Amino acid sequence: MKKLLGIGFWEIIARIILRNRLGFIFGIVLLTVGLAMQWKHIRFSNTEANLIPATDQVNLDYNQFLKIFGEEGNVIVIGSKDPKLFTPKVFEAYTTLMANLAKDPEIGLVL
Template identity: 30%
Template sequence: MWNNFSKIILSNRILILVLFFVLTLFMAWKASFVKLSYIGSKILPQTDSAFIRYNDFKSKFGEDGNMMVLGISTPKLMSKELFNDWSLLASELQKLEGIKQVLSVGNLYDLQKDTLNQRFVLKQISGGAILRDSEMDSIKNRIYELPFYEGLIYNKESHATLMAINFDHKILNTPKRGPIIKTILEKADAMSKKHGVEVHYSGLPFIRTAVSQLVSREFVLFLGLSILVSAIILFIFFRKLYPVLFPIILVIVG
């Protein structure tokens, strides 16, 4: 039986190669429509009670998975040089496509009383670049007088502060998320090198991007190593190039 099968293959090898080539082109064309999903996998079925309660919770209170956080800790936190650059970084990130809001120690608001109109108004504590040390001291004292931000935006004891970056959820689950995260890291790293402070990163958008990039690199590494190991094993058995080359080509095409 196997002799007849091999004779059929050898006598029709041109036709088989043509069919293999056509099928390869067809699969490559269909593969061009494959897209990577940036939405988290849904483990539970849509009819599960926990999944239903989770969706109900999101519809009432929203979703907090669109926040990225940058943090620094340095005694130079309230120096005008670092304060200005930290505020400038927040302003630059605010202008990026897909960023809804950026909150940092440089753009905090103070609730003040409007006696004329008998209402409360929000006034930004820092109105722009700080040029004098006395102005910086005044802003620092005012920020420290507001207990609402203590432990939320800054910590006086550890000289730490954070910057909260709110992503547009429409951009968050698209391929545009990666370039936005990359731009944020580049701008933050530039400021970090300028002042010699370490910037820490956290938040679900950053973690998801870092994990997806890690998985992508590991997938390429695993594929390359598997092809290399297969080639070495085939070469040990056959001791020739052709019996190794064509099976490896078939594996790569597959």
């Protein structure tokens, strides 16, 4: 009895694991196979969770914005404040760039 009381907690846990290692290994393998079989039920979402309440003013403004401008997506905006843009040579190069971008089948709209 004195010997059992002198053993620490982790020594007891280690002894249980080592004496029953085949059972633990079998249990881990069984758990891994069971979880792997559930892989077909996993669904991924590209939308983020809405953490703001639906009645919050920021959320109401955002929903109003979506009604006006539509759903957000992958958008690239190229802008320039350069006054040289409206010179014939630079404007022609910019127009050529836009035409080449519009030819790509992955691009939905060039404005």
